[in-house]
Amino acid sequence: MKALIPYKKKNAKSRLSPALTLEEREEFVELMLRDVVSSLQEAxxxxxxxxxxxxxxxxxDLQATVVLNEHDLNEAINEYLSHEQKPILIIMADLPLVRAEHIKEIISKTEDVVIVPGKGGGTNIIFVKDPSNFHVKYYGSSFLNxxxxxxxxxxxxxxxDSFLLSTDIDEPHDLVEIIxxxxxxxxxYxxxxxxxxxxxxxxxxxxxDA
Amino acid sequence: MKALIPYKKKNAKSRLSPALTLEEREEFVELMLRDVVSSLQEAxxxxxxxxxxxxxxxxxDLQATVVLNEHDLNEAINEYLSHEQKPILIIMADLPLVRAEHIKEIISKTEDVVIVPGKGGGTNIIFVKDPSNFHVKYYGSSFLNxxxxxxxxxxxxxxxDSFLLSTDIDEPHDLVEIIxxxxxxxxxYxxxxxxxxxxxxxxxxxxxDA
Known part of the structure; x- marks a missing residue:
């Protein structure tokens, strides 16, 4: 299997702007990415x-392969999936609460697709055994999609069903879960x-809030 | 084992008032209580x-015993625990996403205490094998307490670690998780x-919001 992490740093996480400046947000998303990569490697x-x-x-310095694609999130992932034969774990970069145990458990499931719902109808992780027989549709209620x-x-x-994995870090009140x-x-950080x-x-x- | 559900109906859930009137909130907390009781019974x-x-x-009509206590939440629960010998599962009444499978899994754990964290540092369920050797401290960061x-x-x-059990229904945006x-x-409802x-x-x- 392979893991795919969609990643955006530039002007990332604007909804965190009441708590963090642009520079801090860009620094912070990179740290969250590092924590996600660490947990994947540990798993x-x-x-x-x-x-x-x-x-x-x-x-x-991250032990990962950078895949460049200028298209939007859905199109870029779907192009990626269409060329893959191995099972793919798509995991968001803003899930710093993920631990190796979660990953091991998810990839050991026997179902064709494992979906990890995020707060408010999101999909925080999805594990697809046969990527050629699937496409993603993020935004809206992607969990239902x-x-x-x-x-x-x-x-x-x-x-x-995981609280820690449902917690993508999007809004200031999510930061307390990291503490x-x-x-x-x-x-x-x-x-x-x-x-x-x-x-x-x-x-x-x-x-x-000033 | 026994389950204990602390319950407040009168002027309950004031933080839901942007979405539900007082009368609706009182109706709604009773429905959530019914769903929690159903899942416990099914388990x-x-x-x-x-x-x-x-x-x-x-x-x-609920198949449950009403225990009256005029003290505040912590004092009332601690008085209750001090008189109990059986393992006690304390479960909040505002957890309508709970399923029988969650309850079965929690009560099958071998640890002395099982804690189910809620959003923002809360404790949504706690299962205590020996209630005479424990006391609760809700409010503040009760998970850490x-x-x-x-x-x-x-x-x-x-x-x-459960997203569904972390979701106590406190604020309007929590309602979407019920949908x-x-x-x-x-x-x-x-x-x-x-x-x-x-x-x-x-x-x-x-x-x-008007």
Whole structure:
């Protein structure tokens, strides 16, 4: 099997801008990518492809292959899938809570497709045994899209239920989960910059909205 | 083992007020309670206690025992635990995404304490084998509190990682998860009232903020 990580650094994560500057966000997405790659490697995944555009600058020291494609996310991934024979694990770069154990468990499932739902209808990881018999459709409610596509292709589906993997880091309140449940580079980065505010409601990171 | 469900109906879920009126919220929390009780029963849990205050009106047709206590959540639960010998599963009433399979898996764990983290540092379910050797501390970051208490008491801990169980229904954007992943009474209630809005970001329910 191979892992595919779509990656965008340039002006990434604009919804985090109340908490992090542009420069910080670009630094932070690279650290999250490093944590995702580390967990994949720890799980024994040997082939890791990072799908990106030429202006995004994947760090050279990562043991991964950079695949360049100027098209949008769906088109770029679908072009990639159409040329692949091996099972492909598509994992988002903003999942720093992923651990090697998650990856091992996902790739050991016997179903044709494993879908890991994200908050708000997203697909944070999808593992496709036969990439030539599948296509992706991110955005909108991609979780439902991918369930429907699998159904149309007569693929069996396992929905992998994980809080840590449902937590893609998109909005400021997601950062607190890194303090609570994270590890590696991204946790160090967040804990250096933010305190946790707790009370009767959900904990949040403390930052000035000004 | 026994299950304990702390329950508040009166003026419940004020953070849902942008989406639901007071009357609707009170109706809705009762439906969520029904879904939680159903999943416990389907998992074979025979003894279910609902911990509440006299003014909250637990529906009479539920096959559960009402335990009244006027104290605050922590004090009421800790009084309850101090009188119990059997393993206790404390499960929040606002977890309508819970399925029987989750419950079966949690109560089969061999660790002394199983903690199911909620979003933002909460504890959505905790299973305590020896209630006389434990106390709860909800609010603040109760997930960390409970890990620390278990550690102080020399209890082994299993952290149960589930997106569906991390999703307590507290804020309007949580309602979309019921449309996407829910079942039972609560799903029927939400799908009758709300459409899902999708786009590039996380899906939300559509409601007027006016």
């Amino acid at each position: 024994g995944v040997k082939e890791i492809d990072i799908l990106t555009t030429p202006d995004n600058g994947v760090p050279k 991918h369930c429907n596509i699998a159904n149309d292709r007569k693929c069996s589906v396992y929905v992998y 609570l449940h994270g590890h590696g580079n991204s946790r160090e 967040v804990t250096e910059r933010f305190d946790m505010e707790t009370g009767m409601a959900r904990a949040k990171i403390a930052y000035s | 074979g849990v025979k003894e279910i206690d609902i911990l509440t205050t006299p003014d909250n009106g637990v529906p009479k 409970h890990c620390n208490i278990a550690n102080d008491r020399k209890c082994s801990v299993y952290v149960y 996407l992943h829910g079942h039972g009474n609560s799903r029927e 939400v799908t009758e009232r709300f459409d899902m809005e999708t786009g590039m970001a996380r899906a939300k329910i559509a409601y007027s």
